[in-house]
Structure formats: C-alpha cells, structure tokens
Amino acid sequence: MHTRKKEKRENLEEHHKKYIMANKEWPLWEVFIRSKQGLSHKHVGSLRASDEVMAIENARDVYTRRSEGISIWVIESSNVFASSPDNADSLYDPANSKVYRHPTFYDVPDGIEHM
C-alpha cells in the first residue's frame, strides 16, 4: 500500500517536473554583432534561447542572414543594468558647462598650424 502511494507521488512529481520544463520560458538574450574587423560590437536586438550556445546559434540565423557580422556577443537581458532616463539631467548636465573640454574653446593665432 505504502509503496504504491510513494510510486504515485513520484509519478506526479515526475509529471510536474516535465510540465515545468516544457513550459518554462527560455530567457531573453541581448545580441551584439561586430560587422567587420576594426569596428566594435553593436546592439542589434534580442531573442529567446535556453542557453548561451543556443543564443549564439539563433543570433546567427536571425541577425546575420546577409553577412552582417563576423562576431557575435550574447548577454542575458537580466544581466544588463541601465541608467534611468529620469536621471538624465543629473547625469549629463554637468558636462554642458565644461566647454573647455573641447578644442574649439581655445584661441590659437592665425598662421599656427598642426595644432
């Protein structure tokens, strides 16, 4: 009697695990492509994949069907941390008043070259 109950419970657990595995959504990955040597990787979009190996294979099929790239990076979207647009003022305003960071701020007399 006991063993049958146990068996039933195990069966149920097995069934439940299978259900979870079939319905667990694959994580979201952000895809970055280097279009040619000498350029950096650029964000092109995202996709779903069960792990990084599948993410790269899918990225190849989805984002490089016309030789758009020679190298792919994938990063799980949950690992991307972004600045908030609400903080844009406090983050970027301080740069506005520092025009002396640009070469055009400085006077150079006529006739001076290579500078």
Add this chain to the structure above:
Amino acid sequence: MKKEQDISELERKFQEKIDQDIKIEPKDWMPDNYRKTLIRQISQHAHSEVVGMLPEGNWITRAPNLRRKAVLLAKVQDEAGHGLYLYSATETLGADREDCIDDLHSGKAKYSSIFNYPTLTWADMGAVGWLVDGAAIMNQVPLCRCSYGPYARAMVKVCKEESFHQRQGYEIMMALAAGSVEQKEMAQDALNRFWWPSLMMFGPPDEDSKHTKQSMDWRIKRHSNDELRQMMVDITVPQAEAIGLTIPDADLKWNEEKGGYDYGEIDWDEFWNVVKGNGPCNKDRIDTRRKAKENGAWVREAANAHAEKRKARKLRRAS
C-alpha cells in the same frame, strides 16, 4: 502613483518630443495607451509574419526548379526572422513573447487577413510576392520613421530584406505571363484572386478606421489607410500592364485631375467576414500554429533540461 497633474505634464512633454521627431526609447515615460497600442500593433505584425509563412511554405516542396525553391526557402526564412525582430520589439515594451503567441492561438490577437486565403497554384507564389509583399512594403516603409525606436529599427531591417521578396514574385508572374497559354491563364487567375484581398490589406476606409487619428498624432502611423491604398493601385497598375496582365476591376480608370487611378468598390463585407474568422483558411492557419507549439513542447523541455544540466556541471566544477 503619480498625481493627475504630473501625468498631464508628462503627457505634454511626451507629445512635445513626438512633435519634434525625437524617438521614444524603451525606458522613457510613455502614456499607457501608447504602450498598449504599440504592443497590439507590433504583435499583430509579428503574427502576420509567422502565419504568413504558411501559404508559401505550402509550395516549397513543389517549386518548379531548384532556383525557385532556394529563393522561396530564403523568403520564408526571412519571414520567420521578421517575426522574431518584431516579437523582440514587443518585449522592449514589457510584453511577453509567449503570452503574445498564446493570444494568437486563442484568437484574441489578429493577424493580416490576407493569409487566410489559400495558395492554390504556383502562380500564387508570384501573386503573393508581387502584391502581398508589395502592399506590406508600402505599409512598412513609413513605419521606418515610426516614433518608437525599436519598432522603427526593426522595420528598417525588414524593409531592406523584403525588397527581394517583391521582385522574386514579380519575376514569377513575368515568366508565367510570357509562357504558354495555360501558364498565362494561371498568372491571370492568381492576380484575379489576390488583387482585392491585397487592397484590403491596408485596412478599412479612413472613415471607419478607429485607430488612425491617435496613431497619426503619436506618429506611429504616417499615412492613412486610403492614402496607402491609392499609392498601391497607382504603382501596381503599370506593373501589370507591362507583363500583359489585366487588373480585375471594370471601374479602374486613370483620373487626370487627381493624378491617380479611380478604382472600383471594395467588398468590405468580405473583409470583415474574414477578420471575424470566417475566411477560407482561418481555422486551418491557427490549428497549424497551435499544433506547432504543442508538437514542439518536447524540444523546449529537452532544451531546458539540457541547460540546467550544463549549469549544474559548471557549478560543480567551480566549487
């Protein structure tokens, strides 16, 4: 909870950005309805790409030669890719891809009605590429300038890739139109069946289109349904004439004054009937998609189990 006053201030700033053609990006504040409208439109667009693979997939094994077969395969593969770019855009708005797909399967979400018509002959591959992709491109080109960044960027990629889709369709029609009497008849028959449904792809007439005005104000849409439809007619008529095919519209006439064609009445009852699910293939299309998801369950299960095993192995090695 933001106060009502704050919301109206946020909405004013949002509209100001739109009016200056500054793109809206995923983390920016946006009105709830803007988000909802975009999720609805982009997911419908994604579903159309995915369901759109079915009428053409139908002919891959029966393409008349290897060249046509390779081309058709590439086109259908592109459509799968386009569906993915678009689902990816909906996910930037906080929608969930799997939920979107389930909405398609339950009938809650719509897709372009054109894919509820059957593809009966090889010439239909020509008509679909030429007319259906032609109409889709007409719709999508202005969407490249849509106010929502991720949607606009996806559209740029889609449009670039789709330009071959229309050309390969026209090429099929051209070859058939220049072939035997039977082949030419086949091409004409395909044009007859796909002409009106293609014009319906732009949606109901402007006076009945409930979403147009708000979408125009938000710069999601740039042209009204009737404007796009007129452009489609004006561009396509000379293309049909050039290969000796006849547009199946007795009322079609050049109108010098407006610099475009006048065309006959569209059967909007047919359109609404197909939208409501009573087209020739509605049930078949959704059944096929639903089965694809069900039959793929073991693959998703295996991939998840494999990923977990790999993760566990990695952890063991690290400890």
